[in-house]
Amino acid sequence: MNSLEYYDSINDERRLASFHRDMERAERQQLSIQNALSEHPVVYYVKNLPIESSKYPAIEYLTLAKQLGTSVLDAYGRVQQSIPDQEGNYRLRGLFGQEIVFSKQDHDYIEWQMPAHDLMRPKVRHCGFIRSKSGNGYVYTACPEDADHHIKAKRLHCWSLRCPLCMNDTAIRDGMKVEKHFRYHETIWRKSGQEVPPLGHWVISPPQEWAKCMVQDKEHYDALYQLITSALQEFGASGGITIFHPWRQFEQLEWKFSPHFHSLLFGFIDTTGFRKAFPGWVIKKIHAEEGIQSIRHTIAYISTHQGLGIHERSADDVDWDLDFLDHMIPGLKSKDAHFSEKDYEDLSRNRGRMVGDVTDIDWLEWTMDRLRGDIRCRYWGSLSKGKLKTLDTKRQYTLRACKHCGAILRTFDGHDDHLGEPVRYIQDVEVKVPAPQFRMVKREYERLKPQMKEEGMDVIGFARNVPFAASTVELGLPGNENDIVMDGPFDRPDEYYLRRQRKAFGPSDTPISDKDSI
Ligand SMILES: [Zn+2]
Ligand SMILES: [Zn+2]
Ligand SMILES: [Zn+2]
Ligand SMILES: [Zn+2]
Incomplete structure (x- = not known):
């Protein structure tokens, strides 16, 4: 185990323990959990330490440079000066005169980002505390008997980990979502007399230089992710969730590009067998002796510095007509899509997509949505959707x-x-x-x-x-x-409260997506 990997797992154990203590205290005292988390060192580091670039652009040139025995820049230059054959292959001479066949590749590159780094977002989405209508102070919730029991200012959230103001609450919400998913399965296993395997938090690091290449584009990243989830199952896991970290914190100086995966999973892992089958990989259980204290705290902690990946899609790969129809008639392509409350509201005013009216669509945003895809986490094995x-x-x-x-x-x-x-x-x-x-x-x-x-x-x-x-x-x-x-409904129609709740707890764009949770 190299020193950074070792340091990181010790670090994770120490930080998770203190994170868990802080969160429990906050939950017990009903302080704003937001405060507990924003004071936590890991969030400070996520926001403030420099982050090493995760880019290994044009991986094929790295390999070529090795074959040619030259620099990447020189390899690139030689390709540019050569003329490809009919299949688009470049034929070059290697260090020992051997022929090297090289072809430029189209990559569906992924751009990895750290949470909390979209600085424009709070402004654009109006995140933060809500001013009162009178302008005198903020909207807040309190115990009417004694404000010391409970007092909390209300916030508007965009529910994105990218947002510096919303990342904490979003990470906590992700933690709750995952805990709920795990508990549904666990409860049913227990009630139906099935054995509940032990729950563990594992860190899996593939060989680093190889992993750095693999996480550059969607195709290779998906293959790596798939390899890890199936390997975990092969060596004893029943099911779990796997979250990607592109970076490891190097002392208190920097986030180093050092790809690894965190997995919360049910089951015993045969680490000896795993290491034999995957030489050079590092697999380690966090808090091996005491097990997981809290699913939601562990996931919230992991979420604070997880990789937020966007991959670009080529405009040629988008079926624009189908996507447009799918927007007009939800469910055509995206299976679970339905007309929303707003659609029915619009219909009653004879406007909106149900009457073929497209005037309220932001076409720029619509187009951008189709050209970018978010990299998501998956539940796998016995916890699959x-x-x-x-x-x-x-x-x-x-x-x-x-x-x-x-x-x-x-x-x-x-x-x-x-x-x-x-x-x-x-x-x-x-x-x-x-x-x-x-x-x-x-x-x-x-x-x-x-x-x-x-x-x-x-x-x-x-x-x-x-x-x-x-x-x-x-x-x-x-x-x-x-x-x-x-016993019964509130005084106003349900839709009044539901609309308010939708506004407060709208969909999130985290890698643990709303669509994937149950
Ligand atoms: Zn009270
Ligand atoms: Zn926000
Ligand atoms: Zn990590
Ligand atoms: Zn706890």
Whole structure:
């Protein structure tokens, strides 16, 4: 193990432990977790240390330079001066007079970025605290009995790790998302009497110079990612998620380009077998003795310095007509797309895409979206998407209460507002069932529904009593026992609250995408 790899894993262990302590304290005291994270050294380093370039452009010239026994610049120059044959191959003479056949390649290059480095973003997306309508102070939520119990200014988020203001909350949200995904599976395994393999946090480093080349373009990156997830499964993992780090922190000086992967996974890994099959690779378990203390904290920590990759697509590869039709008729190409609430709202005013009106489309943005793709993380193995299906959802109307005294929290519109408004939210509790048992469970559910209705039992109660099902409330996720679930809807139509929630918790563009989570 070279010194940087060794140093980094020690560093990860030490930092994760302190990160976990800070977050737990914040969660316990209901301080703004945002503050706890922004004080954390790793975020400071992400924002402030210089970052070594991750670019190895035109990899093929590196190889050629070696073959020619010359510099990359010289190799490049010689290709430029040569004339290719009919197949586009350049025939050059090597160091020992041997013939070298060289061809220029088209790369779907990836540009890797560190979180928090899109400095324009907060301005463009209006991120940050929300001013009150009166202009006197900010919108904030507090306990009406005692502000010392709970007080937090409300923020607008763009939910991007690229955003210096939103990266912390986005990393925390990603952590929650991943924990929820893991817990659904774990809960169902346990309820149905399956063995739950141990959960571990692993770091996998392929040979570094090779890995630096592999992460340059989409094709090779995908192949490397695939190789790692299948190797982990071959040597004992049942399933997990894998996140890419292009850089390792080198002392307190710099982020060095040093590609490696973090994986949270269920299962025992046969490291001896792994190392034998992949000589030169480094595989290590973080906190090997005590295991993972918290999925959400671990993922949030990993997210703060994960690689945000964009790859460019060639305009020739985009099916512009199909994409346009898919925009007009969602679901044509992107399977799960539907017309949105806004579309129906527009329709009632006789405008928008449902009536063939395209005047409100930002064509520049639409075009750019098609020419760039984000590199995403994947759940794999037993945690793959599609292993669980949604049986039904139950809509819950909830009032948020103070953790200390149980009073209903209120949102105040600045300092002039002494009355405030109770904090209400709508949650659709999902019940998941493993795909193989789905039809059987669904049939039972439909059969029992009338009887359950008479007895006042809903799908959440059904799930509790069925081994092959679990609802969000069974997952043991952090929540507030004091929150009050109401019997019926709030005073205004659901859409009013849902729209507000969509605005506050809109889609994120992180590598752990909303689409991939369950
Ligand atoms: Zn933002
Ligand atoms: Zn790392
Ligand atoms: Zn914790
Ligand atoms: Zn209180």
